[in-house]
Amino acid sequence: MSPLQLRSELFVFDTPPLHGLPGLKMTAKRYYTSSSDSQGLTLLFAHGIGAHKEHWEPMLRYLFSHQNLQQQSCIREAWCFDWLNHGDAAVINKTALERRSPGDVSIAEWAAAIASFVKSPFLRDHRLVGLGHSAGSSAIILATRAFPMRNQPFVAVFLLEPSMLTRELWMSHLVERETLMRRSTRATLRRPHMFDTWEEASNYYRKRKPWAGWNHEVFDIFTQYGFHSVGTHDGSKKETKVALKCDLLHEALAYQDIESHFEATDQYTRLCRVVPVHIVFGTIPDYIPSYFQDCMTDVSQGRSPASVKRVSGAGHGILQQNPEALARAVSVGLNSIMRDSASHLMHRL
Template identity: 45%
Template sequence: MALQPTFFVFDSVRDGKGPTLKMTAKRYTSGKSSENSRGLTLILTHCIGSHKEQWEPAIERMFELQRSKPPHQRIREAWSFDWQNHGDAAVLNREALLKRPQGVSVYEWATALAEFLQSPQMRGHRIVGMGHSAGAGAVMLAAKDFPPTNLPYAAIVLIEAAMVTRAVFNSQLEDRMEQMNFAVNATLTRRDTWESRETAAAWLAKRYPWSEWDPRVVRLLAVRSSTSVSQDRADSDRLIAARLTAD
């Protein structure tokens, strides 16, 4: 059964570091899954340089795998979030981000996620946090201000978690910083403009690490996380708006 996505925009808490940023998300259900109040609600976060839609093939597969399970083991709904300077959020926050040269830390993303976890939207939900790489850190940090006896998650799934203890990090500081700088520089310097989304998908599919990815995820990166640009600013804004409202 096909996924049923709904697009959301959330205002983040004002932190004094610049203009308030928005966080974007998609809520996925399948069939009548949202009626299963005993089911699980997945909270999904992505890695650096990616976007919320990267999870769609995995979400679809998880819905398929649990369909025959008891109600309390089925998925009620899945929420996938964009970091405030990634994906649709980056488009919405474009002007604000230009005034924040320091960027957006994972702590700020985690704060926005924590607000969502405490919102009426999640009241009564059995939540499973699922984070990939830097997103794993966001999932964990989002829970840091909850009392140990009242954590927001029923379970946590961390994939390639970019986390170590402070003691281990400091004991290998030079190596850790080298790895972090490599990841950041690779993201900042990689090609980001193509003649079309089809050209982008073909280019990515031939190069590491994307050549190792599921082809569906590569295509989602090229199609869903890109936006049209133009020398004509007004035209650019019109195309971006069309891209967002198409959801």
């Protein structure tokens, strides 16, 4: 399928202070098409560690295209947010972030920023669907804590390869989890963060995992929006280099924010009783073991998702590896929301 050309607008929002820390800026992009339905759903997207808001663009083009083939699209618009120390937000917040400890920008703070936006006039009278990939799943779930459980602004939530787990399961696999966390942290900090040219940066990542396994559209997006030009001084000589927007220390420390995932799992358990939660997993257990999936679908503990879908040939990087298949899985869920809404309206009549 040939994906649609999306229109987009860039926004910068103030975020509320958290635990005495001054609020940072949150960058976001609004996506829409000429055929977007003003009565449709507004989708809110949160990315994973080391990604940025534009990673969603290939998947969004396919998602809008799938909807465009139907008689009436169920999508009004989509908003994609940068974690406050990732992507464009990392550049805008650079000075403010230098005044903080690197690990201070938790998933919970990002979630509070998303919740603040949900309360803004931008989304008044919109029917909202939250979608998160990996750590972004926890951000979307934690954003729902800002609202009464029985009066949620979200009509549904999609968790795409969520990295959520209970504290009990983490402790029962403690050695394995801490080993992987240390390995991810070390691997991130060993990567170079600055290159002489864009081509050098692209060539470095193209040959290494996990980037070598990414869909080419997503990889191009990563190199286009994940880096920026910076001025450096070498003695008296001034040069221009290419650097990652997200500081590697911030990226590395994000792997250690396990408390946010525990809190998100608890909130998800409560939320799925009142809001339909759809989950999409990859079929390759390359980063998230099967007990993460078992945890999210453990009906005996009250974790009852509205649907569970699996995308073949993709692992934890499902968004980057197969954006079209992911779009198909999400489109099915979105259609079910609209059908359920229409059925509910007919019963009321």
